[in-house]
Amino acid sequence: MDLNIIIERDSVRDNRDTILEKVKRCVKLGLKEIALNVCIDGANQLNSIPSPPQLSSYMIEAIGERRTIKLYTRLTVSVEDGLHLHKIGQSPVVKLYDLLALECKTEKVLTQILGGGFDCDILTFDFTEKSNFSWRKANFSLPITRGILLEINYCQAFSSQSNRHNFFSNSQNLSRKTKGKNILLSSGATNSMFLRGPYCVINLGLLFGLVEHRSKDAVFINGIKAIRHSEIRKNPATSAITLVDKLLPNEEWVKKELLVTTEVTNNQMQVEGETQQDQQMRSSPENSNCSDPKKTKIN
Structure with missing residues (x-):
């Protein structure tokens, strides 16, 4: 499972052939569920949020590989101000996406989300930069209780040496602070060459400070939790009784x-x-x- 295959960034969306190449690459690596991610800047693009990609054509092409695959749409918004959260919550286009992820750029926004001020499915971070908040003061207990996933994108480890140092330091701090709970390992790949198979990603998770069973959960199980949380977030009336077609191993x-x-x-x-x-x-x-x-x- 990989819930972060980037197909659009800085208002530039990949063409159909490029997206299809990424989907087929995921199928060959043995991934059964992936999310096509659209990344936008909350300061400039909230008034013109792009619509989610149409998945029907890519699904048909993936079936041609004789393997089953589930496709989801995901919107990732980088947030610098708490006022942006209100616009995100009121936007009808955001509700068209299957998953909603937020990238907190300031400590103030992160504190607001960790305190329950806004509900999303995934919290993601740019670990290649020095952290803008204190890991000691950050309290992730409430998001973990509410089922919000905390994402580590392993493709950030393939950057320059200085960025790689920041990445491993921040990812290990997150794993230590949360004790490996609700961690989601994704690729964050813009190129299909950077994609890795699930068991390779599990080994990478050990380098990020996760123990073996937590690393397996971060690849195979926690993504299902994010999808369930999205269904409950978009349909609060069904949050009391949630029917699922597949139980988790635990x-x-x-x-x-x-x-x-x-x-x-x-x-x-x-x-x-x-x-x-x-x-x-x-x-x-x-x-x-x-x-x-x-x-x-x-x-």
Whole structure:
């Protein structure tokens, strides 16, 4: 799973052949779910947010590879001011995207989001630059509880030596601060050459400060959580009861528990039904004389 395949940045969108090349590359690497990402600057482009790409044609071409794949659309907005969050929340175009990601440029905006002032699906960062906020003061407990994913883009590690130093330092600080919870490993690739297979990304996650099982979750499981969070965010009325077609590996116990509970309930209903029938038979007039030995007739 890779939820950050960049197809547009700085108002320049890739042509159809380039996007199709990235999709086919993902299929060959064994990725089953990907998101085509449109990146915009919140300071300049909120008044003219581009529409999401049409996925039907790319889906048909991907099926030609004889492998199944799910495509999603994603919008990533770099935010410098808290006022931009209000415009994002009121925009009808934003609601057309499957996923919403925010890149916080200032500590003030990050504090507002970490405090629950705005709901999004993914928090992403530019780790190639020096951090604009203090990792010690940042508190990620509320976003983790609400199901917001914290993204690390491994393609940032392929930059210059100074940027690479900043990237590993920031990514390890994030992994240490969150204890590896709700981390999402994505590519952030603008070129298909930078894409890597899922097991290669798991090994990269170890370099970012994640333990093995957290790195696997960041590749295979946490992306599903982001998609679920998006569905609940766009449809708050369904947040009380959410029906999913696929349980996560750590949720399989729910299915077993429901089966056991259903079986016990059916047995209890069957026993109660038999008990009621016995009581009715004993209380019937025909059986009342036979049940009492004093009322039996002796011929």
